[in-house]
Amino acid sequence: MKKYSVGLLLFLSAISYAQNKIEKTTYISNSYGQDIKLNLHENNQYELVVFYGNYEIKNDTLHLNNNHSEGSDFSVAFSSDSNPSLGKVKVNLKGVSSYYSGLHIGTQTGNSEPTYKSISDLGGEMNFDETELNFEINKSDYFYLAKEDYNGETTLYKYALPRGTNKIEIEYNANYLGQIKLQGYLNEKNELVVSEKNKKSPITFVPESRKPKAVESQVKPLETKKEANWTYPGKADLYGLAADTTAMVASDFKLVVQDNLQKALEATKKTPQKFLVVSYEPDDKNAKTAFDAFIQNQQYAIGGYSYEYNADYDKYNYYLATAKDKSWASKNKITDNPSTIIMDADGTILGQIKGSLSKNEPLFSVYYSSIGDQLKLVKAKIDLNKALNSKKTKDSEIVKKMVPLSENNSAWAISPPMVTTAVAVPAEKVVEEEVPVEVAEVAVDTVAAYPAYYDQNEAVYTKVDFDKKKLLAAWSRIVDSHSKDAAPDMDFVKVALAEIQNSGFYYSLFNEGRPFDETNFKAIDYLLKHYDAILQEQKTASGQGEMVDYYGDYASTIETQLPTAISNGISQLSEKTTDEYQNRMMAVYKKTVEKKSDDYNATIEYLRVLQGFAESTNKESQFIEEYDAFYKKTFKGRQNEIEILDEMYSTPGKGYQTYNDWSSFKNSFSNASNEAAWFVVQKAKNPESIKKAIQWSESSLRIEKNNPYYLDTLAQLYYKNGEKQKAIATQEQALKFSQDMGDETKADLQSVLEKMKNGTY
Known part of the structure; x- marks a missing residue:
């Protein structure tokens, strides 16, 4: 589409300009990042142009490209x-x-x-x-x-x-101006309305010839002056009081450092959310000095930077190993000296790093370290494996161990380097556990690949091997056991929703998804059965309660999680999938969408999937009936679709603001109607279906005028309905507005028109 250069001019005022030595031309600011134009005209008028660039007209929307958008800060x-x-x-x-x-x-x-x-x-x-x-x-x-x-x-x-x-x-x-995105459209008064996305801060323009005369001010103020620190009795301080700096004093936070490993483990058990980091360098005479300096830095970072204690920064306890711990290191196959070992409160080794703690200090940075998430993942895997391999563990406890593996999996999408299963031996005492006790050597030191000034080594985490069949059998048993719940078990709900979305424990453990099986369908039945109660629990837990989530500030709920998960599952079906399985998937999909019948985004997505099934199975009647019901419900038999869609888009809390802009939102409806109507062109022979499709197609063109694709659809429907002359006139309109189409597509439109004219269509 051809672009045209245009200036969006901000007219500030018209003044007399009497300095003859200054050239009357266009100037541009030379301050970095500004690019403001100053136009001095011959008639002693000026324009200060803040925004200018190229514009595009797409359908009925004017897109103004910002000259500041590519600028750097x-x-x-x-x-x-x-x-x-x-x-x-x-x-x-x-x-x-x-x-x-x-x-x-x-x-x-x-x-x-x-x-x-x-x-x-x-x-x-x-x-x-x-x-x-x-x-x-x-x-x-x-x-x-x-x-x-x-x-x-x-x-x-x-x-x-x-x-x-x-x-x-x-x-x-x-570069604040670069963040402004401007668009425009003509309103019902034929005025050009320019605003930011989502109709923020609108400015209305009319051609200069139509600009109404301004009312001339008749009364002038007697005096105009400026005063600093202006006030009057009782006036509130608009900008508030100065900050109270007395509170900004570093806290006296101290880490608990023990003098032997057993005490360090016992201290960590009192705060099981933390990990124990052991600096193993028993032969280094300077180890204590370096360790103490590290502890001092950590204490200042945790307590000093934030001016008060923040538990989110206090993730680790630390211990400096001595010569007495060499037997412990030998039992745990710790061969690197020096090395840094991270354990949980039970003494299980989660990861190892070559080099002393002071050398690896960046990995334990209060603000910038990423190993905490990996350690939580490894800890969760080990805990779940222990639970599965212990005959004493109840199913409710297994579910609790699955929960951490079903949350925030985006942070774990890239698997870390792994070593063989490792269950550590605490100080002079073997852990009684049914998982094999074996620790492999840490991977080869990678520091040589970097310059000498890059000191930290790479953490290598403990690997846990799972039996897939045993794991899935336990999950199937757990799902069956919840079928008779009178109220939703929210731990089970978290795990079930994550599994259906292919982002739960199975994905975390094996880095792969799996198709829906009988257990998934049973879990979906459970979620649908307790849908309302689950939704209320989720809203309460996130702090939303009964409030409307106007700005999408709260965590996603079952309203979006469940339909999205089923839609994704359907998208992965193959040609080998049986009709029975497809029908079952669509049935649960429909039940899910019906739980929130006013969610048009989810409904449109469901109808598109249903249309795909109808095309491959020749079951067009179900799709036509369901789309017609959706169309009638949405537009309520009225002709003014734009007005209805504008009301929908302007309603906060419905999620429609997730669209890029108003144009994208309304065109999603016109596209859906055109796609449904085109389906009828290709598939349906029933006269009643053709009449319904004509209504949908005409509606799509009221939303997005003169779209050649939509016009082609409508023309062919008119012809199938016996309205030959109307069809030819509409097809000619399609060709008239086809300038942006490819040559092959234009040829197709021309071919259809010729067939309509000579009666061979």
Whole structure:
């Protein structure tokens, strides 16, 4: 589609401009990141143009491309004329102020995970009037600049650091205008309404020739002046009081450090959500000094950075092994000396890292470490395996062990390096467990692949081997045992929903999905039976309660989880799937969608899937009946579809704002009606079905006018309905508006028109 350049002009005022030496032309700002145009016209008028660029007209929507959208928040330059500390790079950052907490710098070596620090941590305190910072960062292959907005969205900029660079010069200019996306449409008064997405902040335009005369002001104020710190008796402070800095004092947080392994394990058992990290370097005389320095850093990070204790940062207990622990290390096949070992409160080894704790300090960073999620995953796997292999464990306990493997699996999508099953031997005491006690050596040290200044090694986690048949048999037994529940068991609900979505314990353990089986169908029956009670429990647990989730701030519920899961399951069916299985899938899908009959997104998706089945099974009548019922319910027999859809889109809490824009939302209905009508063109011979499809097709064109695809559908339906002349006229319209179609598609339209005219259609 051809694009045209246009300026979206903001007319500020018209003034007399009397300096003859200044050229009357178009100027553009030379301040980095601004790109504002100033037009000085011959008639002593000016225009200050903030937005300009290309526009596109798609159907009935005007899309204005923002000239600021490609701009960066930072300008960056490299040089080698500085003298930083060994292994460091100097950074000069301009354009910041005392309010710069949303800016961060990261460094990355090779394919390792980037390590970030905030500008406030790197640059220290700033005076109010300062705009420049100087500090040092680690030398690396890449560095990142991150800008975190108030709405929680962060923009990341990645740069390759050229060899020999020892200074980075950065200028920060916030590109706020680049975030504005403008669109326009003609309203019922034929005015051009321009606004941000979702109709925010609309501005209405009319051609300059139609602009109404402004009312001329007759009365002028006697006086206009400005006053600093203006007030009056009883006036409230609009901007609030200054922050109370007395509360911003680092807490006196202290880690509990024991002098032997048994005591360290007992202390960890008091906080089972934490892990015990052992620094094993019994032959190093300087180990105690390095360990104490590490502990001091951790205490400051946990208590000092946050100004008060935060349990989310306190994830680990620490212990420095001594010569007395060598027998424990031998029993657990710990061969690397030094090494770092992570255990749970039971003394089970979850992972090992070559090198001392002080060397691997970045892995235990309070803010930037990612190993915590992996340790939780390994811990959950070991706990579930123990439960499955113990005859004493009740099914309710097995379900509780499945819950952690059914939550937040996106963090575990990439499997870590693994070693053979490891169940550790606590200090001088063997754990009595039915899982084989075996620990393999940790994987080969990977640090040699990186420069000398990159010190941390790679964590290698314990692998747990599961018997699939035994696991699925236990799950089937558990599902059967819940069939007679009078009220929903929410632990079971979490696991069942995750399994149906292929994101539960099975996926976590084997990194693969599985098709629906009899157990899945029984679990779905359970979820449908307790649907309302489950929904209420989920809303209460997330804090939503009876409130409407206007902005999508709360966790997803069964309303979206269940239909999405079944839809995904259906999409994975193959040609070998039996009709019986397909019919069963569609039956539970329909029951699920009916639980929230006003969710048009889910209903449209269901109808599309049903249409696919009808095309392959020649069962067109069910689809036609169900689509006609949906069409009549949605538009209530009225002709003004735009008005109805606008009411729907403007209703908060319905999830329609997930569409990119209003145009995408309304066109989803026109597309659905056209697809359904085209199905009738291709499949149906029943006159009543053709008449229904004509209504759908005409509706699609009222929503999206002059769409050539829709016009072609309607023309062929008219012809099938015996309205030959109407069909020919409509097909000619389809060709008229086919300029953006490919040559082959245009030829198809022409061929249909010729067949209609000569009676061979």
